[in-house]
Amino acid sequence: xxxxxxxxxxxxxxxxxxxxxxxxxxxxxxxxxxxxxxxxxxxxxxxxxxxxxxxxxxxxxxxxxxxxxxxxxxxxxxxxxxxxxxxxxxxxxxxxxxxxxxxxxxxxxxxxxxxxxxxxxxxxxxxxxxxxxxxxxxxxxxxxxxxxxxxxxxxxxxxxxxxxxxxxxxxxxxxxxxxxxxxxxxxxxxxxxxxxxxxxxxxxxxxxxxxxxxxxxxxxxxxxxxxxxxxxxxxxxxxxxxxxxxxxxxxxxxxxxxxxxxxxxxxxxxxxxxxxxxxxxxxxxxxxxxxxxxxxxxxxxxxxxxxxxxxxxxxxxxxxxxxxxxxxxxxxxxxxxxxxxxxxxxxxxxxxxxxxxxxxxxxxxxxxxxxxxxxxxxxxxxxxxxxxxxx
Ligand code: RFL
Numbered sequence: 428x429x430x431x432x433x434x435x436x437x438x439x440x441x442x443x444x445x446x447x448x449x450x451x452x453x454x455x456x457x458x459x460x461x462x463x464x465x466x467x468x469x470x471x472x473x474x475x476x477x478x479x480x481x482x483x484x485x486x487x488x489x490x491x492x493x494x495x496x497x498x499x500x501x502x503x504x505x506x507x508x509x510x511x512x513x514x515x516x517x518x519x520x521x522x523x524x525x526x527x528x529x530x531x532x533x534x535x536x537x538x539x540x541x542x543x544x545x546x547x548x549x550x551x552x553x554x555x556x557x558x559x560x561x562x563x564x565x566x567x568x569x570x571x572x573x574x575x576x577x578x579x580x581x582x583x584x585x586x587x588x589x590x591x592x593x594x595x596x597x598x599x600x601x602x603x604x605x606x607x608x609x610x611x612x613x614x615x616x617x618x619x620x621x622x623x624x625x626x627x628x629x630x631x632x633x634x635x636x637x638x639x640x641x642x643x644x645x646x647x648x649x650x651x652x653x654x655x656x657x658x659x660x661x662x663x664x665x666x667x668x669x670x671x672x673x674x675x676x677x678x679x680x681x682x683x684x685x686x687x688x689x690x691x692x693x694x695x696x697x698x699x700x701x702x703x704x705x706x707x708x709x710x711x712x713x714x715x716x717x718x719x720x721x722x723x724x725x726x727x728x729x730x731x732x733x734x735x736x737x738x739x740x741x742x743x744x745x746x747x748x749x750x751x752x753x754x755x756x757x758x759x760x761x762x763x764x765x766x767x768x769x770x771x772x773x774x775x776x777x778x779x780x781x782x783x784x785x786x787x788x789x790x791x792x793x794x795x796x797x798x799x800x801x802x803x804x805x806x807x808x809x810x811x812x813x814x815x816x817x818x
Pocket of ligand 1 (some may be wrong): 549
């Protein structure tokens, strides 16, 4: 079995396959140090934690992960909090930085005899219509190479070789550009509130998400095309203070901005998630905007569905579950996409602010009403909580 990519999807899959006795190699373009320090997600859904626990992959997150169950909305109409672990299905998040999860999964995979080829870039997947597909690679020293296997799992993200290798017309691509751009920031500063903060402001959205006691993630909506380094640190903090309404609710803890990335909010789902002997999982299968923190959770879920299906086929010759893989995952993916799309509408102004004024006012009033119903309607809050924590 060849797995492309050592992110959450590839590493969960690798561990589960290895536990089923299936020989598996992971080809990873980056070096190990890069993979273990790439800061991205942090909010793990209750189901993700259950999956990791069930497979003995949760030691680190049980020791160092922090339970999290409150979010706070700040708008021109005031602020309100939702204690979401007391709503919906009564579940909470665990805050555990993605790079720590990846480090745990990688260490465990290597400990149980898994092989990872770092610095090995998959160039293309070939012969996916046969039962002997192969992957051509560029090795760390620049030499070309080729790996063969019964199946290939494309867990190499949105720009990876798996997606590129799909023959034209073999899958449908559902794509949506939400027309919103965030500047994603990691600050060396303790969290400023004991909740996820969502600020809806006429100047644009701002978000606050705890990571550790010393590191906090912030998002600030910016114009499409803004370079990541365009804003000075002072401008970033002033803008965050303004949008998070620091004058009314207290100042943010400032610190140096140690990472910045511009994120265009996009959704992108491939269908089906299989082409012959090539399977897609994680961001390679579907990209989801970070507005609802679902990407890493879907990656873990899909890998946990794919691994036993591959094992049933490879060990027992039973291909039924593999045949159902794509449909099962797409059900979860579309549910997450629907919620994430709803969140984008909740947190941002109408797309194309240059449109007719009446339409823009209509959408702004609609958003206000949506937030108000979240503030006041218990059934809306239950729905929110169930989908916010769930995958
Ligand atoms: P990854 O983690 O991108 O890993 C893919 C791996 O494949 C390697 N690779 C290749 N290897 C070999 N050959 C090639 N040709 C290759 N091309 C790529 C890469 O080096 C990499 O190691 O994908 P995976 O495993 O599918 O996991 C997906 C998640 O990483 C992603 O969905 C999340 O980070 C999204 N996300 C969040 N998700 C959450 O569930 N909760 C969050 O709070 C959350 N916050 C975020 C996020 C994503 C963000 N960015 C990247 C926009 C915050 C941010 C800022």
